[in-house]
Each structure stands twice: as structure tokens, then as C-alpha cells.
Amino acid sequence: MKHIIEVKNLTWKYDKKTILSDINLSIARGTLTGIIGPNGSGKTTLLKNISSVLKPQRGSVFIEGKDILDYSARQLAQKMAFVPQNTNMDFDFTALDVVLMGRNPHLGRFQEESQEDIEIAQNAMRMTRTLEFQDRKITTLSGGERQRVIIARAIAQETDIILMDEPISNLDIRHQVDILNLIQDLVQNHGKTIITVLHDLNLAAHFCEEVLLLKNGRIYSKGTPKEVLTPDTVKDVYEIKVKSLNPFSDDTPHLIPYLSK
Amino acid sequence: MKSYYANKRKYGLLAIFLALFIIIAGLAACTVGSANISIMDSLKMIMQKVPFVRQWIGAEFSSTHQAIVLNLRLPRVILAALVGAGLAVSGAVFQGMFKNPMADPYVLGVSSGAALGATLAIILGLRTALGGMAWISIFAFCGAVVTIFMVYSLARGKTKTSVTALLLSGTAISSLITACISALMIFFRNRMEQVILWTMGSFSGAGWNDVLWALPLILLGIIVSHLFARDLNILLSGDESALHLGVNVEAVKKILLLTGSLTTAASVSVSGIIGFVGLMVPHIVRLLVGPDHRVLIPFSALAGALFLMITDTIARTAANPIEIPVGIITAIFGGPFFIYLLKRKKDSVV
Numbered sequence: 001m002k003h004i005i006e007v008k009n010l011t012w013k014y015d016k017k018t019i020l021s022d023i024n025l026s027i028a029r030g031t032l033t034g035i036i037g038p039n040g041s042g043k044t045t046l047l048k049n050i051s052s053v054l055k056p057q058r059g060s061v062f063i064e065g066k067d068i069l070d071y072s073a074r075q076l077a078q079k080m081a082f083v084p085q086n087t088n089m090d091f092d093f094t095a096l097d098v099v100l101m102g103r104n105p106h107l108g109r110f111q112e113e114s115q116e117d118i119e120i121a122q123n124a125m126r127m128t129r130t131l132e133f134q135d136r137k138i139t140t141l142s143g144g145e146r147q148r149v150i151i152a153r154a155i156a157q158e159t160d161i162i163l164m165d166e167p168i169s170n171l172d173i174r175h176q177v178d179i180l181n182l183i184q185d186l187v188q189n190h191g192k193t194i195i196t197v198l199h200d201l202n203l204a205a206h207f208c209e210e211v212l213l214l215k216n217g218r219i220y221s222k223g224t225p226k227e228v229l230t231p232d233t234v235k236d237v238y239e240i241k242v243k244s245l246n247p248f249s250d251d252t253p254h255l256i257p258y259l260s261k
Numbered sequence: 262m263k264s265y266y267a268n269k270r271k272y273g274l275l276a277i278f279l280a281l282f283i284i285i286a287g288l289a290a291c292t293v294g295s296a297n298i299s300i301m302d303s304l305k306m307i308m309q310k311v312p313f314v315r316q317w318i319g320a321e322f323s324s325t326h327q328a329i330v331l332n333l334r335l336p337r338v339i340l341a342a343l344v345g346a347g348l349a350v351s352g353a354v355f356q357g358m359f360k361n362p363m364a365d366p367y368v369l370g371v372s373s374g375a376a377l378g379a380t381l382a383i384i385l386g387l388r389t390a391l392g393g394m395a396w397i398s399i400f401a402f403c404g405a406v407v408t409i410f411m412v413y414s415l416a417r418g419k420t421k422t423s424v425t426a427l428l429l430s431g432t433a434i435s436s437l438i439t440a441c442i443s444a445l446m447i448f449f450r451n452r453m454e455q456v457i458l459w460t461m462g463s464f465s466g467a468g469w470n471d472v473l474w475a476l477p478l479i480l481l482g483i484i485v486s487h488l489f490a491r492d493l494n495i496l497l498s499g500d501e502s503a504l505h506l507g508v509n510v511e512a513v514k515k516i517l518l519l520t521g522s523l524t525t526a527a528s529v530s531v532s533g534i535i536g537f538v539g540l541m542v543p544h545i546v547r548l549l550v551g552p553d554h555r556v557l558i559p560f561s562a563l564a565g566a567l568f569l570m571i572t573d574t575i576a577r578t579a580a581n582p583i584e585i586p587v588g589i590i591t592a593i594f595g596g597p598f599f600i601y602l603l604k605r606k607k608d609s610v611v
Contacts, residue, residue, distance in 0.1 A: 053501050077507030084502060090360075091497050091552040096264040101495050105507030109488060118266060135264060157506070 004029040004161065004193050005050060010059035012042075012049055019045045020217045023059070027195060029160075032187045034204040034225075035197045037214030038238055043197045044085065044165050046214065050195070051082050051163050063161070077105035081154035083164040087146050089138045095149045096134040099125055102156035124155035127182060143170045151179065155186070162186070164196035168203070176200075180207045205229050205252050213237060229253050265553050272556050279563045286567060287342060290574040291334045295582045298326050306330045337467040340475060340531060341573040341587075342566035344464075345538055347479035347528040349565025351521040352539030353546075353557050354486050357493040358517050359424050366525040366539035369412050369431035369518075371405045373438040375529040378404025380442050380456050384449045394470050397459065398530040405526030408434060413518065421511055427518075461586035462535035464573050471531040482524030483562050489517055490554035497552070537591040538565055541599050548603075568595075 003026035010023040020042045027033055035043045048054040050061055052068050061068040063079055071079075081102070089098070099121040100113055107113065125131040128148040133141060138149065147170050154162050164183075168176040184207055186192045198204040204211055205225035213221045213228050215237045221228045234242050234255060242255040292303040306322050307330065308314045351366035359368070366372075378400035387396035416422055416430035446453045492513045495503045500510050525539070542565045543557065550556045569587070572594060576587040 048501075051505060053504055073504055073509045074507040077505060080505075082502075082505040084505075089498060093494070093552065094264045096266075097494075097553065100264075101498070101506055104491065104495060107491075113266070135267070 003027060004064055005195070006062040006065075007046075007050065008060050008062070010046075010049060010056050010061065012045055012054060013057050018217060020049065020056075023217075023219060025212065025219065025222065027193060029193050030187060030191050031193060031209050032184060032207060033195045033210045033212060034208035035195060035212045035214065036199070036201060036204050037220070041214040042217040043214055045217075047082075047163050047165055047195065047197055051080060052076055053082075074105055077157065077159075079159055080161040080163060081157040081159040083151055083154045083162065083167050085165040085169070087143075087150045089146065092137045092139055094135050095125070095130060095138050095141065096121060098138050098149055099130075099134075099153045099156050102153040105157060120158065121152070121156045124152040125149070127155060128152040129178070144172060144175055147171060148175070148179070151182075160191075161193045161195070164194065166197050166199060169199060176203065183207065201229055201234070202254050205254070226251055226253060229255060231255070265555060268556075272550070272560075276559055276563060279560070279567070283342065283563065283567050283570070287338050287570060290338045290570055291330060293574060293578055294329070294334055295578070296326070296329045298330060302326065303330050303334075307335065332468060336469045336472045337464050337573070337577075338570055340467045340472050341464055341570045343472070343475050343479050344528040344532050344535070345542075345565035345567070345569025346562040347475070347482060347524045347565075348535065348539040348569075349542040349546075349561040350483050350486050350558055351525045351528075353543035353554070353561045354493065354517050354521045355539075356543055357497060357554055357557075358514060358521075359428065360497060361424075361428075362544065363540070365536075366521065366528075367534070367536075369427060369522060370408045370435040370438065371522050371525045372529055372534045373435040373442070374408025374411075375401040375405040375526060376456075376460050376534065377408075377438050377442055378402070378530075379459050379533075380445055380452075383452050383455050383459065384445060394474055398471065398474065402526050402530035405522070405529060408438065409519070409522040409526070422514065458586065459533045462533035462588035463576070463584065463586045464532055465577070465584050467531065475527050475531050478527035479524055482520050482527070483558070485520045486517070486524075487555070487558045489513060489520075490558050493517070493554040494552075533586075533588070535569070535588045535591060537588070537595045538569055541595050542568060545599060 005027040007023055007025045010020055011018065012020040023046060035046060037043050045054065049056055052061070052071070063071065063076070068076065100117065102124070103113055103117040103121065107117075122131060122134065125134060128151050130145065130148045130152055133145060133149065138146060141149065147167065151167060154164075168179050171179065180203060183194055183196065187194055208225060210223065211225050211228045212219060213233065220237055221233060230253070231242050231244050234240065241258045243258065245254045245256060246252070247254055288304060288307065291307060292298075292300040302322060305318050305320055306327055309318045310331065348366050352364070355364040355366060355368055356362055379397050382397040382400035387400070389395055412427065412430045412434050413422070415434065416426035418426065442456070446456055492503070492508050495506050495508050496510070496513070503510050543561045546561045546564050547557055550560055569591070572590040573587045576585045576590045579585060
């Protein structure tokens with residue numbers, strides 16, 4: 001099948017409130033897709049429906065052509081990893097222990113982590129520049145450092161698909177660029193399919209091949225960043241005025257909001 | 262503190278050392294008691310029963326002395342170790358599952374269900390039953406098991422069972438049952454003392470039957486809990502994260518619930534309700550070796566066994582010839598020790 005992820009007629013409600021209405025989308029293998037939209041537009045909900053943590057009231061999600069409900073938790077975790085927004089860890093595991101949890105879907109009940117698993121975990125930490133923390137307790141790391149450890153955990157899971165919910169919101173600008181470069185590398189050189197919710201429109205525009213813009217639980221627009229991120233669209237969805245610039249004289253639009261009244 | 266893998270060898274050696282220490286302490290416990298039997302004699306009597314060693318021990322011992330050491334003290338010491346291990350592991354499992362450091366083995370009402378069963382047996386005046394097993398123990402176990410199912414059924418949601426629902430359900434049903442027990446005690450006032458003594462928890466009168474009854478259940482409970490140790494670690498990051506990491510959260514919670522409850526039910530049915538062990542031992546062990554359940558569970562078992570074995574020995578010898586209920590000793594020794602440990606950790610770096 002051409003598309004690794006397909007969502008058909010997805011509707012999700014919380015009690016009586018409809019959060020997602022009639023979502024239809026397909027994600028091609030080996031692409032980097034950004035989900036953007038205002039707060040409350042349903043981005044995290046959509047991601048969690050794809051990851052199977054939330055079950056749709058109507059519609060279905062298909063991973064590699066198979067309905068997500070037909071997968072066991074273990075099988076699904078071998079195909080998809082998830083990087084959550086909040087990474088509060090109250091327990092004193094070391095960073096390496098946390099990254100090793102990413103190997104869980106590949107281990108049988110009676111199996112222990114092997115030297116190979118440890119190397120996979122350490123490699124993942126090397127990629128996110130967190131190897132130096134491997135023996136430190138995760139509770140002693142800063143929010144940004146913790147976030148990079150969790151991303152390493154997702155990489156160590158060795159899945160075809162990685163879903164990320166605002167993976168760089170807590171990071172400083174250097175690490176934001178570092179991680180986005182890493183994500184791009186994972187897609188281009190390791191063949192992964194990554195869907196990430198992002199807040200920064202310009203970073204999304206620069207790194208994502210495809211962008212899904214949500215408004216009020218519906219897909220307002222999908223396509224390349226150049227197609228989707230225009231001042232008119234942004235005005236309609238975010239209700240702010242922006243100016244579009246091309247500071248690097250390439251095709252990627254840069255949107256700067258008008259700040260003064 | 263380094264990762265689990267760096268420390269695995271060290272912990273393995275420590276566990277073996279601790280296990281040996283328990284065996285030695287157990288033998289020592291068998292040599293003390295209200296009957297006047299010398300230490301050497303007690304040890305010799307036990308060694309005579311051990312296959313390879315017995316040929317070196319030629320002495321003859323009186324049948325009463327043998328009965329006391331081999332049929333009273335030895336099974337009692339073993340039972341105390343078993344129950345200590347069982348309660349500590351259940352406590353560790355529930356604390357992990359509920360992500361609540363205040364959880365103990367009795368949090369789901371197992372203790373009150375067992376108490377009701379025991380109360381009924383006491384009121385009906387039932388004594389020994391099938392194969393020498395006391396009716397009180399059988400009734401207590403059944404009471405515990407029925408309560409577990411009631412608590413779970415009440416708390417069960419459509420697709421998942423929330424931890425809060427379980428805790429509330431446990432508290433609700435516990436209160437109801439405790440009210441019933443109180444009512445029964447008023448109507449059968451002549452049995453009240455016996456009921457209260459049972460609930461205080463004690464190993465007096467423990468025999469090999471109790472060991473044979475508790476051993477398979479508690480051992481199974483500890484082994485199953487250890488098999489799910491990695492899942493427990495992952496559950497600590499939250500249900501959603503656990504699902505994303507391939508843990509079948511609903512199934513694992515059900516299994517751990519059942520395991521923890523049955524282990525507790527087995528313990529309570531032979532010893533009454535001994536407090537403190539299930540709550541504090543996992544805490545103390547966690548302060549010393551960390552939150553990783555692959556280490557926490559085996560060490561809680563060992564520490565719980567040692568702790569209850571020693572406190573029960575004190576309970577039966579301290580106020581010779583009166584026996585103090587072991588639950589009182591556990592509280593007296595445990596509380597202050599935990600305060601000391603907490604203070605030490607607070608003053609140290611992080």
C-alpha cells in the first residue's frame with residue numbers, strides 16, 4: 001500500500017463536545033508531516049487517535065493497511081513511537097533506564113535487555129546529544145534535557161513511524177534546530193515517517209514536506225508549506241495579520257506577525 | 262546511582278548474601294523461645310532432618326523438645342518469613358500500580374473481607390477442618406477473594422478501570438464490611454476478644470499446614486510480580502506512555518491486581534492483619550536501592566521476610582510467657598526507623 005497511515009472519516013468527541021470532525025488524510029511513507037493550528041484545534045487529539053490511545057467514535061485509522069484496532073499494543077508499539085508533550089517523571093530512573101524502556105516492545109516477557117539493546121539505546125542518546133547524561137537521574141535533568149532523552153527513547157524503539165507532540169516547545173533555539181535537523185535526518189537517511197505537531201510556523205515551513213493546518217477540529221488545508229502558509233490563511237485561522245518574507249531567497253515562506261497596532 | 266545494568270552484578274551478590282543471612286537468622290530464631298531448650302540442641306534437632314548433615318548428629322532428643330522445635334518454632338519462623346515477603350511484595354506492586362506511595366496490600370479491602378470471613382468462622386465456633394487447616398484461615402481466604410471480586414466489579418468501567426475508581430471502591434466496601442464485623446461483635450460479645458486478637462495479627466499456633474497452604478500462593482505471587490517488573494517500571498510514566506511502549510495496560514493491571522490481592526489474601530488468612538510491613542518495607546527498600554521494580558521486588562521480598570521473622574521472634578519472646586501480637590512489634594520498630602531513614606535522605610545531597 002502506498003500510504004503508511006490512513007485516516008478515514010474520523011470523528012472524536014469528549015462527552016458531548018466534538019473535538020474532531022470528519023478527518024480524512026493519508027501520510028506517505030518516508031515523509032515529514034507537520035500538524036499545525038491554533039490551541040484547541042484538535043492537534044494533540046488527532047495525534048492520539050492515530051497512536052491508538054484515543055478511540056474514535058466514528059471512522060477508522062489504518063496503519064500499513066490494517067485497522068489500528070486489529071493490532072495488539074505490542075505490535076503497534078513496534079510500528080509507532082510517540083513523543084509526548086509533557087514529560088514529568090517523578091521517579092529516579094537514570095536517563096539510560098528511561099531510554100531502554102523504548103526497547104520494551106521488542107522484548108518478550110521472559111527476556112532481558114541484551115548488550116545490543118543497550119547499544120541501540122546509547123546510540124539513540126548519542127543522536128540527541130544526551131549520552132553524557134546516561135547515568136544521571138532523570139529528575140535532575142532540565143526540562144529540555146529530559147525532552148531530548150524522551151526523543152532518544154522513541155528513536156531506540158526503532159519504529160517506522162514516530163509521532164511527536166510539540167517535541168521542541170521546551171527547547172532553546174539551538175536545540176530546536178538540532179532536533180529538527182535530527183528529525184529530518186531520520187526521515188531522509190533512515191526512511192522513517194514522522195508526524196509532528198509544531199507551534200512555530202516558520203520552523204514547520206522550513207523542515208516539513210507537508211503541512212496539515214487544523215481549525216476547530218477540521219482540516220482547514222493540507223499541502224506543502226508554500227501552499228498552506230499564506231498570510232490570508234494565517235489570518236483566517238489564527239486571526240492575526242502576518243507579512244510573508246523570503247529572507248533566504250528560497251521557496252520557503254517566513255511569516256512575521258505585525259506586532260504594533 | 263547508575264543504571265540497572267551497571268549494578269546488576271552487585272545487586273545479585275547482595276541478594277544472595279541477604280538470603281544466606283535470612284537462613285542464619287531463621288535458624289537462630291528457632292533456638293529461642295519460652296521452652297528451655299539449649300541453642301546447640303535446637304540446632305542439632307533441625308540438622309538431623311537435613312539429608313546430608315544428619316549422619317554427623319548422633320544425639321537423641323526428647324519427643325516434646327523435638328515437637329517444640331520442629332513442629333512449632335520451625336514452621337512458625339518459615340511462615341513469618343513467607344508472610345513478610347508476600348506482604349512486602351504486594352505493597353511494592355500496589356504502590357507501583359497506583360503510583361501512590363501510601364498504598365499498602367490492604368488498600369483494596371482484602372483485609373476487611375478476610376476479617377469478616379474469620380469473624381464468621383469464630384462465631385460459628387469452627388475449629389480444625391480439612392487436612393488440619395483451620396476453618397478460620399479458609400473462611401478468611403474466601404472472604405478476601407469474594408471482596409476482591411466485589412471491589413473490582415464495582416470499579417470496572419466500560420473500556421478501562423481507573424485507579425481512582427478502584428481505590429474508592431475498596432474504601433467503600435471496606436467500610437461496609439467493617440460495619441458488619443462491628444455489628445456481629447456486638448451480637449456475639451463472647452467471641453469479641455478472639456476476633457480482635459485475630460485482627461491484630463499473630464503467628465501463634467502456626468504449623469506446617471499453614472506453611473503448605475501459604476507457600477505456593479505467596480511464592481507464585483512473588484514470581485509473577487517479578488515477571489511484570491519491567492511493565493511496572495513503564496507504568497510509572499503514565500498509562501498513555503505505557504500503551505505507546507507496548508504495554509497492554511488493562512491486562513497488566515488486572516493481572517497485578519489479582520496477584521497482589523491473592524498474595525495478600527494468602528498471607529492474611531494464616532496470620533491475621535499485620536500492618537506496616539506492606540507499606541513501609543517497600544518504601545525503605547526503595548530509598549536504599551531505587552524505584553526499579555526489577556530490584557525493588559526481590560529485595561522487598563527478602564527485607565520483608567527478614568523483618569517479619571525478627572519481629573515475630575521478638576513478639577513471642579520479649580514478654581515471656583505472654584505473646585504480644587506481632588502487628589504491635591512491627592509498628593513499634595518500623596515507624597521510628599522510617600523516620601530516621603527519611604531524615605538521613607533529606608539531609609544528604611538530593
